[in-house]
Amino acid sequence: MARVVLGVGASHSTLMNTHWDKVVHTDRAERFRDALGEARDEIAAAEPDLAIIVGSNHFRGFWLDMIPPFTLGVGEVIGSGEAKTPSGPQKTAPAFAQRLAEDLVERGTEVAISARLQIDHGQTHAIQYLLDGIDVPVVPLVVNVFAAPLPRPDRCAELGRNLTAAIEALPGDLRVxxxxxxxxxxxxxxxxxxxAPDGADEEFLVEAWLNGRGDWERYDGRRREIITAARPVLFPAFDEAFLADLERGELAKYTAMTTQEIGAAAGNGGQELRTWLVMAAALGFAPGRALAYSPMPEWLTGMGVAVIRP
Incomplete structure (x- = not known):
C-alpha cells in the first residue's frame, strides 16, 4: 500500500540566500540552517519515492487574474529562480499527480490543476534545502494565502486528510x-x-500582482526593495506555542481560527500556517518534534523546522 512516511514543516525566506552577510543573530541563523539539514537527513532516511510540497505563492506563478484556493501541479513544474532559488524544470511525477487530483475531487476537495506550473520560493526553497541531494520527483500543492478570500483553515485540514486517503488508495508500495x-x-x-491599496508601494505591488503574468521580472527589483526595507514584525510567543502544540499533536485546534485571527496573532505572513495544517492533517495530527525555532528579524520571519512521523 502507498503511504505517507514523513511530514516536515519548515519556514522559508529568500533573504536567507541573499542577506546572510547582514545577519546579526548568527547563532539563530545557523541553528535554523542546521535544522534544515537535520530535516533533510530525516527525509533521506525515510527513503521516499516522491515529495509533495505544500507551499504558498508569492505572485510569480499566480496572479490576480486567477488564483484558486488549492492548485496541484500535474505536468511541467518550473522554478522561477528568484533570489538564488532553483530555476527551470523540476523532476515531476505527472501520472501520480493527475491521479491524486482526480481522487481528491472525488473525496470532496476540489483542487485546480496546472499542466505547466511555475513555482517560486514557496516550494523551491524546500527543494533547495530539504531535498538537497535527494533525487525524487516533486508534486507541488499551492495554497492561496495572500489574495483574499483565503481558504478556511479547516478546509486545509480536510485537504490534508484527503491527501493521505488518496495516497493510500494507490496500488504499490509508494513512499511519500x-x-x-x-x-x-x-x-x-x-x-x-x-x-484597497494604501500608498504608492502598495499600489505598485497590486499592479505587479495583477499584470505580472509572463512579465514578473520587470517588477521584481522594486518588489525586493519594498520587502527589504520593511520593519520586522514577529510574534515569537505565538510561534513557540504553535511548535509546542505540534509536539503535543494539538495543531488541529488552529483549524478553528479565522483569517482575521491568524493575521492578528501571527501577521499577514502567518497565513502560510495553512501549509503546516495541510501537512499535519496528512499525518493525522500525530505528535511531532520541533528541530529549531529562530526568530530572525533580519529575514523578517520567525523561522521554524519540525518533523512529524505517522
Missing part, C-alpha cells in the same frame, strides 16, 4: 513525504486588501 513550506509569524509590507 509531505513537506510544508512557509510561516511562521511575519508581517510583509503587502496590502492586506488588494482591492
Amino acid at each position: 513525504v509531505v513537506i510544508a513550506s512557509g510561516g511562521l509569524s511575519h508581517q510583509l509590507p503587502w496590502p492586506d486588501d488588494w482591492r
Whole structure:
C-alpha cells in the first residue's frame, strides 16, 4: 500500500540566500540552517519515492487574474529562480499527480490543476534545502494565502486528510513525504486588501500582482526593495506555542481560527500556517518534534523546522 512516511514543516525566506552577510543573530541563523539539514537527513532516511510540497505563492506563478484556493501541479513544474532559488524544470511525477487530483475531487476537495506550473520560493526553497541531494520527483500543492478570500483553515485540514486517503488508495508500495513550506509569524509590507491599496508601494505591488503574468521580472527589483526595507514584525510567543502544540499533536485546534485571527496573532505572513495544517492533517495530527525555532528579524520571519512521523 502507498503511504505517507514523513511530514516536515519548515519556514522559508529568500533573504536567507541573499542577506546572510547582514545577519546579526548568527547563532539563530545557523541553528535554523542546521535544522534544515537535520530535516533533510530525516527525509533521506525515510527513503521516499516522491515529495509533495505544500507551499504558498508569492505572485510569480499566480496572479490576480486567477488564483484558486488549492492548485496541484500535474505536468511541467518550473522554478522561477528568484533570489538564488532553483530555476527551470523540476523532476515531476505527472501520472501520480493527475491521479491524486482526480481522487481528491472525488473525496470532496476540489483542487485546480496546472499542466505547466511555475513555482517560486514557496516550494523551491524546500527543494533547495530539504531535498538537497535527494533525487525524487516533486508534486507541488499551492495554497492561496495572500489574495483574499483565503481558504478556511479547516478546509486545509480536510485537504490534508484527503491527501493521505488518496495516497493510500494507490496500488504499490509508494513512499511519500509531505513537506510544508512557509510561516511562521511575519508581517510583509503587502496590502492586506488588494482591492484597497494604501500608498504608492502598495499600489505598485497590486499592479505587479495583477499584470505580472509572463512579465514578473520587470517588477521584481522594486518588489525586493519594498520587502527589504520593511520593519520586522514577529510574534515569537505565538510561534513557540504553535511548535509546542505540534509536539503535543494539538495543531488541529488552529483549524478553528479565522483569517482575521491568524493575521492578528501571527501577521499577514502567518497565513502560510495553512501549509503546516495541510501537512499535519496528512499525518493525522500525530505528535511531532520541533528541530529549531529562530526568530530572525533580519529575514523578517520567525523561522521554524519540525518533523512529524505517522
